[in-house]
Amino acid sequence: TSVPDPATTQSATTASSLESITDQPQLSLSVHQGAVDHQTAGSGDWARVVEGMTLEVQDHVKTLAFSTAVIHFADGSRVKLHPNTELAVDVFTLKNGGPPNGHRISKVRIVNGGIDFDIAEAHSDESIWQFITQDGVVAIQGTAGTLISTKTLTDSTYKEYETTVTKPDGTTVLIASKEIVTIASDGTTTTTTTDWCTCFDRDTNDESSM
Secondary structure (H helix, E strand, O other), X not given: OOOOOHHHHHHHHHHHHHHHHHHOOOEEEEEEEOOEEEEOOOOOOOEEOOXXXXXXXXXXXXXXXXXXXXXXXXXXOEEEEOOOOEEEEEEEEEEOOOOOOOEEEEEEEEEEEEEEEEOOOOOOOOOEEEEEOOOEEEEEOOOEEEEEEEEEEOOOOOEEEEEEEEOOOXXXXXXXXXXXXXXXXXXXXXXXXXXXXXXXXXXXXOEEEO
């Protein structure tokens, strides 16, 4: 009986492990309650979500009046959609294995509604996580909290978006128009005002103005 070459066996095991990592979905969706809709990137049609389905970048997810769902990211981050919420993951890229030692670039666009987020801490200075809302940007550096971005009535005929973020300590930050609010892992908040909403280009992941 021939004995397998240890080097060959180790190489095959390593290759198999790498394949299993590669095969893991970057984004997946779990439904916690009710019915949830999904729109494939580039399509105008909505379809009912299948539990545990894999999402692609730029897909849209929408909860209904009595439904909630959670998007699971490959780095361990989670975003829970409140009822009547729509969002899209515009960018999600892991480099050098992603957090905690590698880095990640993520941009999640909140079309409307509210979310609870629990973002995995990334030690790399190159790591970026942004929630893009209708009126500002919230940059997360590894913490949990709640973000709500909805239209509010300013007079009898006009509504505008208002975005608030509630940090783990219970304090609330109001995001004004054209502001970039950065929340560090220790809860420290830094606000930058810009003339244009700064975000990352979907194709190149480079900073650009929109």
